[in-house]
Amino acid sequence: MSDTEFDLVVIGGGPGGYVAAIRAAQLGMTVACVEQRETLGGTCLNVGCIPSKALLYSSEKFAETRHDLASHGIGTGKVTLDLKTMLARKDKVVADLTGGIAFLLKKNKIDLVAGRGAIAGPGAVRVTPEKGKPRTLKAKHILIATGSDSMPLPGVEVDEKRIVTSTGALSLAKVPKHLVVVGAGYIGLEMASVWGRLGAEITCVEFLDRITPGMDGEVAKHFQRILKKQGMKFRLSTKVTGAKTTRAGVTLSLEPAAGGKTETLKCDIVLVAIGRRPYTDGLGLEAAGVATDARGFITIDAKFATTAAGIYAIGDCVPGPMLAHKAEDEGVVCAEILAGQSGHINYDAIPGIVYTWPEVAAVGKTEEALKEAGIAYNVGKFPFTANSRARANNLTDGFVKILADAETDAVLGAHIIGADAGNLIHEIVAVIEFGGAAEDIARICHGHPTLNEAVKEAALAVDGRPIHL
Ligand SMILES: Cc1cc2nc3c(=O)[nH]c(=O)nc-3n(C[C@H](O)[C@H](O)[C@H](O)COP(=O)(O)OP(=O)(O)OC[C@H]3O[C@@H](n4cnc5c(N)ncnc54)[C@H](O)[C@@H]3O)c2cc1C
Numbered sequence: 001m002s003d004t005e006f007d008l009v010v011i012g013g014g015p016g017g018y019v020a021a022i023r024a025a026q027l028g029m030t031v032a033c034v035e036q037r038e039t040l041g042g043t044c045l046n047v048g049c050i051p052s053k054a055l056l057y058s059s060e061k062f063a064e065t066r067h068d069l070a071s072h073g074i075g076t077g078k079v080t081l082d083l084k085t086m087l088a089r090k091d092k093v094v095a096d097l098t099g100g101i102a103f104l105l106k107k108n109k110i111d112l113v114a115g116r117g118a119i120a121g122p123g124a125v126r127v128t129p130e131k132g133k134p135r136t137l138k139a140k141h142i143l144i145a146t147g148s149d150s151m152p153l154p155g156v157e158v159d160e161k162r163i164v165t166s167t168g169a170l171s172l173a174k175v176p177k178h179l180v181v182v183g184a185g186y187i188g189l190e191m192a193s194v195w196g197r198l199g200a201e202i203t204c205v206e207f208l209d210r211i212t213p214g215m216d217g218e219v220a221k222h223f224q225r226i227l228k229k230q231g232m233k234f235r236l237s238t239k240v241t242g243a244k245t246t247r248a249g250v251t252l253s254l255e256p257a258a259g260g261k262t263e264t265l266k267c268d269i270v271l272v273a274i275g276r277r278p279y280t281d282g283l284g285l286e287a288a289g290v291a292t293d294a295r296g297f298i299t300i301d302a303k304f305a306t307t308a309a310g311i312y313a314i315g316d317c318v319p320g321p322m323l324a325h326k327a328e329d330e331g332v333v334c335a336e337i338l339a340g341q342s343g344h345i346n347y348d349a350i351p352g353i354v355y356t357w358p359e360v361a362a363v364g365k366t367e368e369a370l371k372e373a374g375i376a377y378n379v380g381k382f383p384f385t386a387n388s389r390a391r392a393n394n395l396t397d398g399f400v401k402i403l404a405d406a407e408t409d410a411v412l413g414a415h416i417i418g419a420d421a422g423n424l425i426h427e428i429v430a431v432i433e434f435g436g437a438a439e440d441i442a443r444i445c446h447g448h449p450t451l452n453e454a455v456k457e458a459a460l461a462v463d464g465r466p467i468h469l
Helices: 015-026 041-045 048-067 083-107 186-197 219-228 326-337 366-374 389-391 421-433 438-443 453-462
Strands: 005-011 031-035 113-116 116-119 124-128 135-144 148-150 178-183 201-205 233-236 238-245 250-256 263-267 268-273 276-278 310-313 352-354 359-364 377-383 399-405 411-418
Touching: 005 015, 015 031, 015 041, 015 083, 015 238, 031 083, 031 135, 031 276, 041 083, 041 352, 041 453, 048 083, 048 186, 083 113, 083 116, 083 310, 113 219, 116 366, 148 268, 148 453, 178 186, 178 250, 178 263, 186 219, 186 268, 186 352, 201 263, 201 359, 219 359, 250 268, 250 438, 310 389, 352 421, 359 389, 366 377, 366 411, 411 421, 411 453, 421 438, 438 453
Parallel strands: 005 031, 005 135, 031 113, 135 310, 178 201, 178 268, 201 233
Antiparallel strands: 116 124, 124 135, 148 276, 238 250, 250 263, 352 359, 359 411, 377 399, 399 411
16 A cells, blocks of 8 residues: 555544554554654543643642641651642653554554644545644544534633633642632642642532432532532532733633623633543544534444444544543544444443542443433442541541342442542443442452452442441
């Protein structure tokens, strides 16, 4: 094949796109990956998962040193913050990892084509680089993996200085005095945690009457209580209707969600984190016959095929949870299907994790979803206060909750709030993937003393027989 003809052209080098490209190359296809950003890794590596986790880690260390080490008998003297160094460390982590992806593409003999891709007819992708001439790539298959962008809020114009998206919130030059976060979803709460730990006053304004929509209701309530104890303020059932920016800061107009009297809220920085929307600008979807739904997500079938022959789509630009590991798994399975293999994803076994303190992790169904579907279930709950390792490490906030089918005992969902919840959840993900029961978890020998024992105890509690409660 020539250097403009490929088995697969992937548009987008995020976790969906670059992983699909690598898997397709492993399966013997000739592959090009088109990316408009200077670096690979998409939202996740550049302005999402990785920089946010780097700052969450650094800010957690800062808060721990300031507030917790004394209780262990460790004296530190005056703890100071060098924000520039903290941000530079984050930037280096991002640079190292995005560079690593470029290396992996090279290793797998994937052509990285820099520029903006658009569909230019059946089996053709036109790539327009920032400088130089456009080029047309021919492809047996085209895979759209163009991801998502932050959702705009009418009346509140983002300038990435005073009014920022998560991207601006990852690089604030100084700690805000008062940060207002619009939207109490996981991205808003993670960024609120970073700046709150570094000293900002935090107010979260949320349209709904609860935080973290979609999360199990009991867990969300507990989570909000813990965040409040950490000093975060919440204005629930409240909508932001406008913003005025001055040199001194921002004045937001707020109204009750149900309508009513307007009031104002002053702050120096506003983070708009009301969700993300699929990003498909300039791809030429309509002309190519690729249908989208009412919210702009590309319509696909169970094999990731769009409504246009030879064009596929995965990741944040298609329906489903907007998570990096979901995009990656779709990338792998889509490449395998294109290579003639069979493959599917169990969407009931995709974990979701909030990397705050404590972490919150979930997989499968919530109690609300089971009730709505009329499925009878048993609940097993175990608090970390009764776990010996949690007590030894002073990590007693939170609990493990397992939901199992009342008739078959199959694990239908699990929700953990507590230290290391993001790691603990994976045992339950594996059990769900293998179609296992709560009794299976209860019978697995868990090391002692570990936080994992709380998972086993919650599984025992499904059958009313926890040992340490
Ligand atoms: C602050 C923040 C924190 C997050 N934290 C987590 C987390 O902890 N865990 C988690 O699982 N998820 C997290 N996410 C979500 C995660 O980043 C996304 O789900 C994931 O990046 C989606 O991958 P993707 O490949 O579908 O799209 P993206 O990562 O968005 O990649 C798409 C790529 O396509 C490129 N592109 C778009 N259009 C074109 C075009 N026409 N031509 C060429 N290139 C194009 C873009 O430049 C981009 O690089 C976070 C997101 C944010 C914003």
